[in-house]
Amino acid sequence: MHTIVSLFKWVLGLHQLAWFVAGAVSFAAITYFYKKLKEVGRFNKGSYTFVVLSSLTVAFTILWTYDSYLENEVRAANMGILIFGGLAVVFAIIAHRLAPKKKVSKVTTEHK
Numbered sequence: 001m002h003t004i005v006s007l008f009k010w011v012l013g014l015h016q017l018a019w020f021v022a023g024a025v026s027f028a029a030i031t032y033f034y035k036k037l038k039e040v041g042r043f044n045k046g047s048y049t050f051v052v053l054s055s056l057t058v059a060f061t062i063l064w065t066y067d068s069y070l071e072n073e074v075r076a077a078n079m080g081i082l083i084f085g086g087l088a089v090v091f092a093i094i095a096h097r098l099a100p101k102k103k104v105s106k107v108t109t110e111h112k
Contacts, residue, residue, distance in 0.1 A: 015067075015070070018063065018066055019063060022059045022062060022063050023059070025059065026055050026056055026058075026059040029055045029058075030051070030052050030055050030056075033048075033051045033055070034048065034051075037051070037099070040102070041102060042099040042100055042101075042102065043099075044098055044099055044100050046098040047095045047096070047098035047099040047100075048095075049095075050091045050092070050094045050095035050098060051091075051092075051095045053091045053095075054088050054089075054091035054092040054095060057084055057087050057088035057091055058085070058088045060084055061080060061081060061084040061085045061088060064076075064077070064080035064081075064084055065077045065080050065081055068080060
């Protein structure tokens, strides 16, 4: 019985719950961006790879900061935001650059 109770506490502990929620939010963001890129017509394997990397790095940044504050390591939390958050922004910029441009139909108008 003790094993079941300790397993239940582990599963529903705040620390593990935060990691579980971050994983679920990351999956939801990745799925959303996949559908949105397909819908808009800007899907590309290269850009989608960097979208996934950016989403996962944002989740890791949040979790790094959360864990560092729990351990009372304020400097580590701030450096995590700076390093990993910056990396997530770089990944997002690369994803935007790799996405194919929408084809704009040129309408020629003649002015008389």
